[in-house]
Amino acid sequence: MAKSKFEYVRSFETDDTCLRNCYIVVRLDGRNFHKFAEQHNFTKPNDDRALGLMARSARSIMEDLEDIAIAYGQSDEFSFVFKRSTNWFKRRGSKLMTHVASQFSSSYVFYWKEYFGEQPLLYPPGFDGRVVLYPTNRNLKDYLSWRQADCHVNNLYNTAFWTLVQKGGLSTTQAEERLNGTLSGDKNEMLFSEFNINYNNESPLHRKGTALIWEKVDETLTKTVSLPKEGEKEVTFTRSRRKVTALNCDLIGDSFWEEHPDILEEDG
Ligand code: DGT
Ligand code: MG
Ligand code: MG
Ligand code: MG
Ligand code: MG
Known part of the structure; x- marks a missing residue:
């Protein structure tokens, strides 16, 4: 078909191809979830239904879109890490981000x-998105460590705050004043000595957030086959399949990366 005279407008589109060799991270964050959480009666400080729904939605992204190596979420946010070698949507940032x-x-x-x-x-509800490129494995691990450290700091604060309010009978203003200027050691100590709460025994989902990774699982299947001489016969076979697995574990230390060497690709 002949090109129309309007065709030239295409040249106004700008190139947003993500630099080769870099991990492409898409991070989403819930829009105005402070209000959304109040209006939907989210429990404080953590609502397991809301966290479960975030993780379920993230799993559908992993299963439906190509080339995501790991995803990590906490609170109203989720980060999706595309393989550094991905060529999905020709690495076009806006396509990747808007699809996610x-x-x-x-x-x-x-x-x-x-x-x-x-x-x-x-x-x-709505979610904003951004794309960030990380060129080295160190940068990518530090990115995930940053998000997990954010989860830890917020959760320790929120746990201390809501314990003072819900169990200590303080008003929200009093709890805020009480925590003003405290370090994490002070909050741990306060929870332990005044409320008999060992923060380290609190739920890993709340302390660590949720990482989604691919794991290989072997499944055993039985199938009925029809053979020319023997007739119908049941055969059993195993096949290995990729499955999304949710973990609430530490990502900051080395052990996670040593246990899951397939997530990252070699620095080039
Ligand atoms: P934004 O992202 O700038 O549009 O504004 P927000 O309000 O989404 O702020 P953000 O993302 O910094 O903070 C997340 C909010 O979501 C925070 O105010 C608390 C709320 N939220 C997230 N998860 C939970 C939960 O499990 N329980 C409760 N009660 N609130 C939650
Ligand atoms: Mg925000
Ligand atoms: Mg938000
Ligand atoms: Mg947020
Ligand atoms: Mg189309």
């Missing part, structure tokens, strides 16, 4: 009822 954001949002709504039951979704 829109699929995540629709999954969040789609699976809402599985996690919140009869509690209605009051309005359509």
Whole structure:
């Protein structure tokens, strides 16, 4: 077909190809979830239904989109790490980011009822997205460590804060004043000596967030085959399949990376 005279407008599109060899990280964050959490009666400081729904939506991203090596989420955010060698959507940043954001949002709504039951979704939630490139394995590990350290700092604060309010009978203003200027050691000590709470025994989901990785699982299947001489026969065979697995473990130390050497690709 002959090109129309309007065709030239295509040349206004700008190139947003992500630099080769870099890990492409897409991070999503819930829009105004402070309000969303209040309006949907999220429990404080952590709502396991909300965290479960975030992880379920992230799993659908891993399963539906190509080449995600690991995803990590906490609170109202999730980061998706594309393999550094991915050529999905020709590494176009806007395509990658918008596919992740829109699929995540629709999954969040789609699976809402599985996690919140009869509690209605009051309005359509949104998620912002950004793309960041990391050129080395060290940078990528430090990125994930940064997000997990953020999870830890916020969760320790929130645990201390809501314990003072819910168990200590303080007002929210009093709890805020009480925690003003405290270091993490002080918060740990306060929880332990005043409320008999050992922070390290709190739920790993809340302290560590959720990492989603691919794991190989062997599954045994039975199939009925029809053979010319023997007729119908049952055969059993095993095949190995990739499956998304959720972990609530430490990503900051080396042991996670030693136990899962397939996640990262060699620095070039
Ligand atoms: P933004 O991201 O700038 O549009 O604004 P927000 O309000 O989403 O702020 P952000 O992302 O920095 O903080 C996440 C908010 O979500 C935070 O105010 C607490 C809320 N939130 C996340 N998870 C939970 C939860 O499990 N329980 C409760 N009660 N609130 C939660
Ligand atoms: Mg924010
Ligand atoms: Mg947010
Ligand atoms: Mg957030
Ligand atoms: Mg199209």
